[in-house]
Amino acid sequence: DIILQVTTCFRALCCKGPPAPRPEYDVVCIGLTGAGKTSLLSRLCSEGSDGVIPTTGFSIKAVPFPNAILNVKELGGANNIKKYWSRYYQGSQGVIFVLDSASSDEDLEAARNELHSALQHPQLCILPFLILANHQDKPAARTPNQIKKYFELEPLARGKRWILEGSAIDNMEAVKESFGQFISLLEDKDTEPARI
Template identity: 45%
Template sequence: MCESIRIVCALCRVGIYALYRRLCCKGPSPVRPNFSILCIGLENAGKSSILSCLSGDDLHKIEPTIGFSIKAVLFEDCILEVKELGGGDKVRPYWDRYYQVFQGIIFVIAGDDSDEKLNVAREELLKAARHHQLKGLPLLILVSHQDKEGAKTAEEMMTFLQLGTEMENRQFLIKGCSIHNKEELSQIFAQFNEILQKNLDHDIELRKNSPQHSGNRL
């Protein structure tokens, strides 16, 4: 019962947050572009730990995410406003209720999970990637827990998940990582951020060349 109440409360926060964004976020664009990113994955995959590592937070004070949480991750060239969704069995059926306007997706998979759990992760990954609100968005797959013995590498995970045909027409990266190597994590996100920036530049160029902006003046 307590878990159900938490989920309901989290769903209510979705509407409040969307309203806040609509009413309060209409100011001029920041110097650094701000990208809205969705972060998902099964429970205990390491989503919160990865985001906290990048933000320089205390890794000993991380609690499991119930519903969703929002964290701004600052980089030199951009800001990622990351909405992280809880990955528990009772939360995943509600994931699509959180899907709004995003510029990219982060999916975290624990490299040391059992094959059974990895198969569940694969199903959830494909379901999200094919969703009409997320289809075509740049995708970063993080294979976490690389410091754990027996953890699958990014290459091994790619083979296990059999994502070849699914990712043919999509911008995506699959990288192994560990929260104990912040430098490597930063390098991974530098590559992901570059994709986001190029997409933004492309969209800006398209708007400049659209008929609305290129009409003749009287």
């Protein structure tokens, strides 16, 4: 009887084989300084977001999800760094663009210009985009629909695969759902263009 238990236990432990590896995707994360890129990524990695300082240059984080791992190359959003963004686009399979939906009109205009550049960049234009209208918890935040209109996403991104969602550091469940939709776009390269 004990031999049977040991054999059963051994089979359960040894004969299953390792779990199937999760697919990994290399994505680039861009947006102006203060949009909240680093804070969101830190929270997704279960790191604290207290004392987060803006990224100078770039950082790479492996962000685990149940069905995939995103290797996120986050590029700093300061003016002296933005001009080098395109040097880091090669090899990307998707784009995360984070904007501060509660920013000044001037900063929102700058974010709009950067997003338009990214959507038209030869190395990014065919990739899926996750656009996060961050800081939805602030009183001055514009809704995702307002952002969509202001950024003229419908005409500009027609035929592309993109998702625009609101996000806030205090609602990580919604952020994870947005990333789940983004991972579906990454997995399904032959799908129809996604819209909201």
